Amino acid sequence: MSGTHANTVPLRMCELCHARKPVLRRPKTLQKLCKPCFYHVFETEIHNTIMEAKLFHRGERVAIGASGGKDSTVLAHVMKTLNERYDYGVEFVLLSIDEGITGYRDDSLETVKRNKEQYSMDLEIVSYSELYGWSMDQIVAQIGNKNNCTYCGVFRRQALDRGSVKLGISHILTGHNADDMAETILMNLLRGDVARLDRCTEIVTDSSDSPVKRSKPFKYTYEKEIVLYAHYKKLDYFSTECTYSPEAFRGTARTLIKNLEAVRPSSIIDIIKSGESFVLLKNQKKYPTPAERQETATTMATASTCQNLAQGAPSAFDPNVTRANRCHTCGYLSMNKICKACILLEGLNAGRAKLELDGGVEPTGQAALTKKLEQLSF
């Protein structure tokens, strides 16, 4: 009976090449594909995203935020592949931030060190201890496990900027993927955070308090496909989750996205497309041009910003930028008199951080700290 059935049912072939047997069902489209066709569509979609957004220009040096995890490892691999295939003429450099998380970042950095050899890219490692005098382990020991993501997020953002500036680079890529972006859109929507909703769908984010622009070439790339790609290509990446507690609200948004994806795979892209289509009141703030950004990055590199921050010394990195744009404590670009990192550091250094976090009456925990940071104005 089964023999008869096998003779009558045509052998299903890859839905793209119709020549090879499929080995996987593509999460984004549910197409059954062979490995070469999956690699091809995966890489080509990223290339198209890069081309449409005009992400690079020839001769540019670009940092890849390399955590050793699946996203940034696949990012480094794909950027090397596409740079060679399409001759972008870009020099990629790996930039890692060592947050000082024992059993997590120390191990993942070993992966990045191997990636450096595997992809023949230079590697720069910048640590929280060196920049701020505090590792995340020490911060968590002081403030507990509750708000650590906020500290880590603020410090990492600035550390990536400072690492780039140290390298004289004004463009950094991160491995944020379509799932991350859909989560962020949903979170901003649910919080009513219209200002962030306006910016969070952009592939390139510019900020007036940063000399470095950030791009997300995986903006439309599904996390599940990144995992499949890393798996089939046998890429060397580190897969352990951070040992400290994750941001609770993002976790909720993530679960929601995963549930939506399970019943409707296009949900992730649909959320991003919807987010992109929202028409919001535009912020009229003028952001620096690429040339202005490059100039600032070079000037700041010369001024050894990292050393200044570690010493907490005010500095005059760029004579063209007025004092009003600088943090009065560390001298780094800031829209407020004191930058977010220094506010947090001040609390830590004075041993006040925990007291301040627990002392408020209305929103508590993560929400309270975020609100406090957002409302800063002097």
Ligand SMILES: Nc1ncnc2c1ncn2[C@@H]1O[C@H](COP(=O)(O)OP(=O)(O)OP(=O)(O)O)[C@@H](O)[C@H]1O
């Ligand atoms: N310690 C770090 N050093 C350098 N870049 C980082 C670091 N942590 C995160 N990034 C950058 O930010 C992106 C998003 O970080 P996130 O913490 O969301 O990790 P993730 O989604 O697990 O990504 P990955 O799989 O690359 O670790 C990463 O892909 C990477 O480009």
